Amino acid sequence: MNDHPILSASSVTRAFGAVRAVAGVSLDLWPGEVLAIVGESGSGKSTLLRLLAGDVRPDAGTVLYRASSGATRDVHTMGEPARRHLARTEWGFVHQDARDGLRMAVSAGGNVGERLMASGARHYGDIRAEAARWLERVEIPAARIDDAPRLFSGGMRQRLQIARTLVTRPRLVFMDEPTGGLDVSVQARLLDMIRALVADLGIAVILVTHDIAAARLLAHRLVVMRHGRVVEEGLTDRVLDDPRHPYTQLLVSSVLAA
Amino acid sequence: MSGYNFAYLDEATKRMIRRALLKAVAVPGHQVPFGSREMPLPYGWGTGGIQVTASVIGADDTLKVIDQGADDTTNAVSIRRFFARVAPGLRTTERTAEATVIQTRHRIPETPLREGQVLVYQVPQPEPLFRLEPRRAETRRLHALADYGLMQVKLYEDIARHGRVGSSYDHPVMVNGRYLMSPSPIPSFDNPKMHRSPALQLFGAGRERRLYAVPPYTDVQSLDFEDHPFVPLRAKGRCTLCGAGDSYLDEVVTDDRGGRIFVCSDTDFCTGRQTMREAAE
Numbered sequence: 375m376n377d378h379p380i381l382s383a384s385s386v387t388r389a390f391g392a393v394r395a396v397a398g399v400s401l402d403l404w405p406g407e408v409l410a411i412v413g414e415s416g417s418g419k420s421t422l423l424r425l426l427a428g429d430v431r432p433d434a435g436t437v438l439y440r441a442s443s444g445a446t447r448d449v450h451t452m453g454e455p456a457r458r459h460l461a462r463t464e465w466g467f468v469h470q471d472a473r474d475g476l477r478m479a480v481s482a483g484g485n486v487g488e489r490l491m492a493s494g495a496r497h498y499g500d501i502r503a504e505a506a507r508w509l510e511r512v513e514i515p516a517a518r519i520d521d522a523p524r525l526f527s528g529g530m531r532q533r534l535q536i537a538r539t540l541v542t543r544p545r546l547v548f549m550d551e552p553t554g555g556l557d558v559s560v561q562a563r564l565l566d567m568i569r570a571l572v573a574d575l576g577i578a579v580i581l582v583t584h585d586i587a588a589a590r591l592l593a594h595r596l597v598v599m600r601h602g603r604v605v606e607e608g609l610t611d612r613v614l615d616d617p618r619h620p621y622t623q624l625l626v627s628s629v630l631a632a
Numbered sequence: 633m634s635g636y637n638f639a640y641l642d643e644a645t646k647r648m649i650r651r652a653l654l655k656a657v658a659v660p661g662h663q664v665p666f667g668s669r670e671m672p673l674p675y676g677w678g679t680g681g682i683q684v685t686a687s688v689i690g691a692d693d694t695l696k697v698i699d700q701g702a703d704d705t706t707n708a709v710s711i712r713r714f715f716a717r718v719a720p721g722l723r724t725t726e727r728t729a730e731a732t733v734i735q736t737r738h739r740i741p742e743t744p745l746r747e748g749q750v751l752v753y754q755v756p757q758p759e760p761l762f763r764l765e766p767r768r769a770e771t772r773r774l775h776a777l778a779d780y781g782l783m784q785v786k787l788y789e790d791i792a793r794h795g796r797v798g799s800s801y802d803h804p805v806m807v808n809g810r811y812l813m814s815p816s817p818i819p820s821f822d823n824p825k826m827h828r829s830p831a832l833q834l835f836g837a838g839r840e841r842r843l844y845a846v847p848p849y850t851d852v853q854s855l856d857f858e859d860h861p862f863v864p865l866r867a868k869g870r871c872t873l874c875g876a877g878d879s880y881l882d883e884v885v886t887d888d889r890g891g892r893i894f895v896c897s898d899t900d901f902c903t904g905r906q907t908m909r910e911a912a913e
Contacts, residue, residue: 458777484789487788488782493781496784
């Protein structure tokens with residue numbers, strides 16, 4: 375079953391005016407794998423993520439997704455209805471700022487239930503029970519199911535966003551700096567939780583981060599980007615313990631040890 | 633009012649509106665843009681409804697205008713008088729059964745409508761998703777993709793907060809199993825009357841420049857949950873004047889010591905029942 379990549383990008387290129395944000399990037403993601411894209415600000419990693427998720431169209435290159443049905447489709451030519459359907463069933467997107475991924479005026483339960491309702495659930499009791507289960511799973515007290523996320527702390531919001539994304543059991547989740555902007559202890563808990571959930575559900579994840587420690591903790595494989603190109607890729611341990619490209623060496627040595 | 637074309641609007645404008653109406657009838661529940669004209673009354677007083685009425689009405693029609701069910705309120709009286717002045721030959725009535733065109737604000741008459749009748753709604757806000765998604769381009773995309781999870785989230789929130797679906801008026805409906813539609817601010821009590829109605833239902837929003845329609849015998853389902861089915865709301869009580877126990881009621885304060893009575897909101901229906909009762913006695 376696992377002999378085909380779930381997502382496969384080949385020579386994806388995108389320029390914004392004269393700036394080549396992503397230049398000829400190819401990568402494969404395998405089912406159940408966590409792939410981290412690391413690099414400094416402006417290296418094109420977020421643009422790459424949006425290209426892979428179909429939010430931004432590439433100037434050249436293709437992104438192929440292998441659906442649960444076994445059919446392989448080009449993310450950028452499948453048309454918006456199909457892509458939106460994917461985005462609310464088999465895919466998930468976790469934003470850096472929870473406010474982009476949540477409805478701030480809607481209760482926690484409604485936030486978690488939205489994806490269920492968007493994919494056709496129409497039984498209030500079932501939706502609420504499932505939402506309560508997921509809140510529990512991301513360590514939000516079930517008693518807060520009717521509170522709006524604007525009453526939540528940053529860490530709770532991020533955990534709520536993860537519950538909301540994972541409730542439909544997606545096969546592929548895109549994460550854009552999920553721990554950005556949180557303080558260190560909250561980050562640690564969140565990373566721990568993401569790792570447990572991802573392993574438990576067998577989700578494939580593409581994680582964009584500038585936090586090498588987060589990448590080491592979560593990712594199986596690492597892609598290092600600079601100036602829109604992949605300069606190095608390999609198993610996380612290998613890349614971080616034995617970096618070959620001068621830029622990767624610089625990146626790894628710049629990490630502050632506590 | 634000499635110097636005006638029949639029914640106030642010029643023929644080219646009527647033709648433009650009729651074209652939009654044909655499209656609206658062809659795609660039930662879909663909002664069709666139209667070039668809304670300046671009318672001799674302010675936005676919010678029924679400019680959309682008046683333009684639709686002016687475009688479909690002829691000299692052999694009989695017009696009834698209701699506002700909150702009543703034929704004798706300011707809005708209803710002035711719109712009826714307006715058409716009587718600008719449409720020579722047009723007859724006006726207060727009887728639902730006699731009317732061929734009924735312009736309404738916030739109600740559907742209690743007397744069941746029949747084939748051949750046209751019900752014209754005045755619509756302040758045609759977009760059912762507008763409180764949930766402020767971007768008009770995005771709501772259009774959601775309609776195009778029939779992506780209505782958002783509306784269901786709102787109903788979920790209502791039940792979570794109030795224990796029941798909260799909208800007692802303007803409760804969203806699915807038309808023909810495809811488009812989410814605002815029924816205009818009619819009470820949810822009236823929603824079931826839209827379902828497979830023999831009359832043609834036209835909706836005009838003047839300020840928002842949108843028309844939409846429900847052709848006769850079209851499915852109109854109020855949104856709900858399987859375990860929280862849609863329940864039309866109605867004040868518990870009977871009409872003090874005619875004794876009706878199944879009509880939509882208005883609460884009327886009668887004194888400053890807490891006295892209040894319920895009366896039918898549909899004045900024609902209430903009067904008819906009172907006349908029948910007097911005749912029987």
